[in-house]
Amino acid sequence: MTTGATPRRRGRPARKDAESGPSARQKILETARAEFAARGYDKTSVRGIAKAAGVDPALVHHYFGTKDEVFASAVEISFEPALTVPAKVVAGDPGTIGERLARQFFAVWENPATRTPLLAVIRSALTHDAAAAVLRTFVLRRLLGQVAERLDVPDPEFRAELCASHMVGIALLRYVIKAEPLASVDMEQIITMVAPTLQRYLTEA
Known part of the structure; x- marks a missing residue:
């Protein structure tokens, strides 16, 4: 029935x-x-x-x-605001791409709404391969990789990894370990000092 x-x-x-x-x-x-x-x-x-x-x-x-x-679903849905970064970075004067990259990358970290899932990835990637894979995919392929592949330079993937190592290292010290004075210094000061290095990674022949 x-x-x-x-x-x-x-x-x-x-x-x-x-x-x-x-x-x-x-x-x-x-x-x-x-x-x-x-x-x-x-x-x-x-x-x-x-x-x-x-x-x-x-x-x-x-x-x-x-x-x-x-884990992947929880962090990916929160990464959506950061996926606009590549287009914003490559638009404009190539001579200031390092500054734009630093500004856009750290803007995501400075926003509490988008910082929470990034903290989850960083902390978890330090101890688990699955979390590390999510971090690699986001930072290298979906973020920095898209920036590098639009530039007319040799070894774009290597350059993307150099940028990632620099910025993720700062993020780890500032937001996870909270090392002073890096954790408290004004973000504009960080951008001013980091941008020239990113510029060299991405554009120097």
Whole structure:
């Protein structure tokens, strides 16, 4: 006899209004981002994310699969504002591209809304290969790689990696380790000192 009940997708927990739908998925993402940022990859679990989000762990698995996939989804959705950086960097005078790159890159870090997922990636990448892979993809391929490939210079990938090593190192010391005086110095001072080096990496023959 047909009951009219809607069949559940395989692996999905019994539906509860408070635990399903787009709002639940978004809540899991936001909670996962906060958990990874606060605890790092190794100390964050799917069960812990579910508990903090107020949902069943099976729902986390249903939407995202493994912990690696939860991590990638949580950070990628927050990287969207930074994906406009390459176009902004390559537009304009090639003689000031180093300054534009530094300004755009650190603007993402200075904004609390976009700094949180970046902190999650940096902290987790130090201890876990999956997190390191996300960081490599974002910084080298989706950000600096797109800048370098639009320049008429040899070894663009190597140049992108040099830029990444310089800026990510500063980000690590300023926002994660919080080394002084770097953690407190005005960002304009950092940009002024870093920009010439980035300029040389990206344009010097």
